[in-house]
Amino acid sequence: MARCTSCSAPLPANTNRCLYCNSRSDVDLHAKHPYRVEKSATHRICPNCDKPLQSIHLKMADALYIERCHTCFGLFFDKGEIETVLQNSVSNVFDINREHIDNINKDRFRKHQKIRYVKCPECRRHMNRVNFGNRSGVVVDQCIVHGIWLDSGELTHLLEWKKAGGQLLHQQHAEELEKRQKQKQNVLPNAKTDYSAKTGGDFGSALDVDIVAAVAGLLDKLF
Structure with missing residues (x-):
């Protein structure tokens, strides 16, 4: 379970806001993926906060530059970049743990979550909602031209999904x-x-x- 970076209290699976100190935590990158901020503000706009996104350099085997909102900690990936992150972060998965995949999805499932369509940080057109990998349980916001937006916590969900064999299951069904x-x-x-x-x-x-x-x-x- 992720913990608040301010007070160390446990965070619910479907939010990055602490119930105790009310602060937000970077649950996707903090202490997980080394990175540095390249630009504090870019021309791309956060679809949640309507503020300029940062450009950050993820220190992986492949040089990767993505955008992040410093307020809500959402992430924007150009085409193919999510796959690169998953490939560099999780490897040598040979088994499919269906029970674990189901549990991961149940933890993040919110029955009464309001559905909303957000704008692409680049072209500002409304993006489509797509279940990443068909069965990951993460409904991402996708601009077919520019890339994919992940709300805070969704990258961690995808990494856990892949570790449990979710990507193998997706390939099997395909x-x-x-x-x-x-x-x-x-x-x-x-x-x-x-x-x-x-x-x-x-x-x-x-x-x-x-x-x-x-x-x-x-x-x-x-x-």
């Missing part, structure tokens, strides 16, 4: 879906071929009988 689609594509052409062959065979047999009958009738008239 492969099964692709396999079913290929099977459907193979069945349809075969069905058409079988029908054509059957129809052609029946038609050919009937035509042969008609020709023989016509020739026999002609011979009877001539002789």
